[in-house]
Amino acid sequence: MNMTAQLPNRLVKLQLTIGQDRINTFAALAGDHNPIHIDAEAARQSGMSNIIAHGSISLNLLWESIEKSTRDVASSSLNLEVRFRAPVYVDEIVETGGSQVGDSNNYEVWVSNQEGSRVIEGTLTIES
Amino acid sequence: MSVTRPETGAAAPNGEPWTFEKFEVGALIGSSLQRVDDEFIKSWDSIYGVTDRNGSLPYGAAQLLTMKAYAEVVQPRPPGNIHATQKCRLNSVPVLGREMKVSVSCTAKYIRRNRKVVDFSVEISDAESGLLYAASTLEICWAV
Numbered sequence: 001m002n003m004t005a006q007l008p009n010r011l012v013k014l015q016l017t018i019g020q021d022r023i024n025t026f027a028a029l030a031g032d033h034n035p036i037h038i039d040a041e042a043a044r045q046s047g048m049s050n051i052i053a054h055g056s057i058s059l060n061l062l063w064e065s066i067e068k069s070t071r072d073v074a075s076s077s078l079n080l081e082v083r084f085r086a087p088v089y090v091d092e093i094v095e096t097g098g099s100q101v102g103d104s105n106n107y108e109v110w111v112s113n114q115e116g117s118r119v120i121e122g123t124l125t126i127e128s
Numbered sequence: 129m130s131v132t133r134p135e136t137g138a139a140a141p142n143g144e145p146w147t148f149e150k151f152e153v154g155a156l157i158g159s160s161l162q163r164v165d166d167e168f169i170k171s172w173d174s175i176y177g178v179t180d181r182n183g184s185l186p187y188g189a190a191q192l193l194t195m196k197a198y199a200e201v202v203q204p205r206p207p208g209n210i211h212a213t214q215k216c217r218l219n220s221v222p223v224l225g226r227e228m229k230v231s232v233s234c235t236a237k238y239i240r241r242n243r244k245v246v247d248f249s250v251e252i253s254d255a256e257s258g259l260l261y262a263a264s265t266l267e268i269c270w271a272v
Contacts, residue, residue: 022174025174028171030199032199036207056195057175059188060188061176066187080217081215082214083212084210084211084212
């Protein structure tokens with residue numbers, strides 16, 4: 001999409017505590033007011049142990065990491081494929097990660113929770 | 129926030145919740161017109177922290193608009209759906225204040241390991257840049 005810097009070996013690590021305030025702000029932004037994101041009882045009725053965060057909160061943290069890591073890299077587009085592997089509960093801490101596959105323009109990318117379990121994982125391809 | 133108004137579609141047949149059976153593969157479900165403003169940036173920064181972007185929008189804005197349009201257009205939805213996977217391509221970052229069209233289509237539906245799965249595609253475009261972003265597969269495990 002712009003610039004000329006070399007591909008990074010790793011993506012910038014970003015960490016976020018997903019508290020209820022952030023969930024509420026995101027719900028307003030996305031227009032997604034599903035009660036499982038605001039009401040513990042509604043979440044339990046859906047089989048969750050507590051309020052769960054929107055998956056896109058974590059995914060967008062990954063996009064933030066991608067942006068900070070590739071802003072100056074010459075590219076025509078970014079292709080991201082991800083799988084949501086596990087829910088993120090309110091007040092959990094998530095962290096992004098990403099590493100280049102060999103010297104290619106492909107990356108393994110992920111978001112982990114505070115236990116180190118990956119809640120999102122996938123691949124990023126930077127097309128020049 | 130962002131200004132949103134449905135353009136087409138936006139209702140399941142008979143106004144009842146979308147069920148697996150009602151989705152028509154290959155059909156446009158609906159679209160909305162969206163515009164991102166300064167309030168959007170303030171809210172975004174309150175979640176992810178302030179980043180100096182020289183007036184441009186965060187890369188993730190396209191992802192957020194995708195989910196916003198999906199939530200708005202595919203209405204009403206039954207509770208219990210699960211966002212499973214996503215494939216997307218970011219060609220260009222949305223521009224602050226510029227109107228964008230976000231279109232949502234059903235691209236596939238199938239049963240996988242006894243689960244009903246519906247695939248959607250979401251495309252964001254504007255008049256000047258064309259296609260900004262495409263979620264070629266937004267895979268949702270559908271509850272009913």
